[in-house]
Amino acid sequence: MDDKNVLAERFEAHRSHLRAVAYRMLGSLTEADDAVQEAWLRLSRSDSDSVENLGGWLTTVVGRVCLDMLRSRSSRGEESLDARVPDPIVDSVDGVDPEHQALLADSVGLALLVVLETLAPAERLAFVLHDMFAVPFDEIAPMVGRTPAAARQLASRARRRVQGSVPTPDSDLTRQRQVVDAFLTAARGGDFDALVAVLDPAVVLRADTGAGAPLEVRGAAAVAGQALTFQRMARFARPALVNGSVGIVTDVDGQAMAVLGFTITDGKVTTIDILADVERLRGLAM
Incomplete structure (x- = not known):
């Protein structure tokens, strides 16, 4: 050699x-x-x-x-933006x-x-x-x-x-799955109160679509309201591990449309990081 x-x-x-x-x-x-x-x-x-x-x-x-x-x-x-979501x-x-x-x-x-x-x-x-x-x-x-x-x-x-x-996440994947499933069920059903129930009062949602400035929403009521706009796409959602924690991927006709990463602390969702930039998602292994 x-x-x-x-x-x-x-x-x-x-x-x-x-x-x-x-x-x-x-x-x-x-x-x-x-x-x-x-x-x-x-x-x-x-x-x-x-x-x-x-x-x-x-x-x-x-x-x-x-x-x-x-x-x-x-x-x-x-320049770095608070809401920029890296590759999941x-x-x-x-x-x-x-x-x-x-x-x-x-x-x-x-x-x-x-x-x-x-x-x-x-x-x-x-x-x-x-x-x-x-x-x-x-x-x-x-x-x-x-x-x-x-x-x-x-x-x-x-x-x-x-x-x-950065909140300290719960390490129990089974518990994480229960919380994410509850979030998804509430989003699919358009249940605002049920969404608020799984969110930490200081929850932060960040969404990066690749079009315009990334979105950042804070507070349980505001995030629940934003999550209701996910209702139509929620039926295409499936659970996945996103950076080692339980998250969600939405697929339409075999194409990933969004990846949602959750941080769950003490049984409540404390952050939701969403990458919905289809061009970036196309280059990632799913």
Whole structure:
């Protein structure tokens, strides 16, 4: 086996980890794959024999690539929006595909990814690499052009934002399924009171259709009212796992029209994140 094939095998051993890093950084499965591919190109052009810790080197490269991609979004005027819904990872309600396990480690729900979208690029990098992948601040600092102490502050600011905005979800999938089924039954029946009963008083609904500004609705009554507009499509809905939690997919003639991710805390729905951008959904595995 030649050196190139050996290097390719070594890289493949790290691919799932690198894709998990990039997905958390970018919230886009396509862009995550692009970032991982760029890491391979840089590795193939480098003097790999001088790399002592290949996994750490590749993580740093992917982090830098993702940071550049986030900054490029900002320079094009694509500032993060509170209601922007990242690409969901959809699985059968019976279980998560083994290929998705690394992507979904650490309970990376849509609600968390939505909040990460609102962070400044350097904050997101510091938080994702340190808090999710235990990369030391002295390795993060050169990526963001800061001292290790300043990189620590970036992560701390991001952590406060996340902790203050992302509710802790219930872990029992059976209980989640019961709540989501109750929501779906109420939506299908147009039962406003039953919808309010399953919603947390401070529930937040975010919907990204790809047309115009994303929608954000807050409060049980307002969200229940919005959910009633889902009544016609609810008959096409089926349960699924969305980023590892019980959610809903609506299919019409074999085409996914919407993916609804739920965060359920203490038996109540605290967030609903809806991706209804058909073009984006067409590129996702369902």
